[in-house]
Amino acid sequence: MLLLTSDIMEFKSKITKLIKCGDNENNFQIMQFEKPKDFSFTSGQFIMVGCADFKLKTNPKLLKWSSFSVASAPFQEYFELCIRIHSTEGLTNHLGKKQAGDELIVKGPFGHFMLNNEFKEIAFIALGTGIAPLISMIRTLLHENDERPITLFYGFRNGECFLYEKELTELTEKHKNFRFYSVASHPGENWTGKKGFVQDLIKDTDFSSPIKEIHFYLCGIPKAIESINEFLIEQGFEKEKIFFEKW
Ligand SMILES: Cc1cc2nc3c(=O)[nH]c(=O)nc-3n(C[C@H](O)[C@H](O)[C@H](O)COP(=O)(O)OP(=O)(O)OC[C@H]3O[C@@H](n4cnc5c(N)ncnc54)[C@H](O)[C@@H]3O)c2cc1C
Structure with missing residues (x-):
């Protein structure tokens, strides 16, 4: 996957809202969190999310990062992600236990999946x-x-x-x-x-x-x-x- 290397920011962000949905086997979480005023991205791009209390299994000194497409639009004042919570012990399972007020570490934006405006x-x-x-x-x-x-x-x-x-x-x-x-x-x-x-x-x-x-x-x-x-x-x-x- 191509990554944009310019204008990438890394920052801490507090969760402001969590909505859980799905059925017994498929769990989803729509999660909103703070977006810095000077952060800019284009619809279709993704960010990477980590948690200070979730490290790599292979190296407990390093954060485990995962990629998530941004579901909110740039005009909205917050980030929104829509995450499938896996039942195995990875980062999404950990995110599924978070509460409003908890802190995430975020970096981005990345990716080239963006609208070409020349469509009818x-x-x-x-x-x-x-x-x-x-x-x-x-x-x-x-x-x-x-x-x-x-x-x-x-x-x-x-x-x-x-x-x-x-x-x-x-x-x-x-x-x-x-x-x-x-x-x-x-x-x-x-x-x-x-x-x-x-x-x-x-x-x-x-x-x-x-x-x-x-x-x-x-x-x-x-x-x-x-x-x-x-x-x-x-x-x-x-x-x-x-x-x-x-x-
Ligand atoms: C560009 C892009 C955009 C994406 N956008 C979205 C999106 O919008 N929504 C979405 O739901 N998904 C999205 N994904 C997919 C998402 O990144 C992966 O599904 C997610 O990272 C998988 O997380 P996980 O919880 O399964 O496990 P990971 O954290 O990736 O770990 C994989 C497995 O390794 C084991 N493991 C890893 N770390 C540990 C640990 N510390 N302790 C114990 N076991 C561990 C667990 O068995 C775990 O199931 C996107 C992916 C990409 C590449």
């Missing part, structure tokens, strides 16, 4: 916590009252793992040019929406522009992103207009 129509494809950099981009575009058509396709396991449902619904009510379609791969009994994969949603969607002109931004686990990329190319979308981040 844009589609985002998010899988699970892959929503993080994409909701940052959506928040930015809609905050700027961008009027170009914006579609989000969002795939997750079940309704409990549908992150940002309320905000996304509110955004569709406020912005006529924004719509989203969601799909659950393993829905429970309470799920009344679509079952399957994002490819099923895309097949059924009409776009405003000729398909060769639509820009796609994808984020999620590598295998799924690779197969969605191949699917989009097979469907006739333009390879050069498909951008992705996979982790």
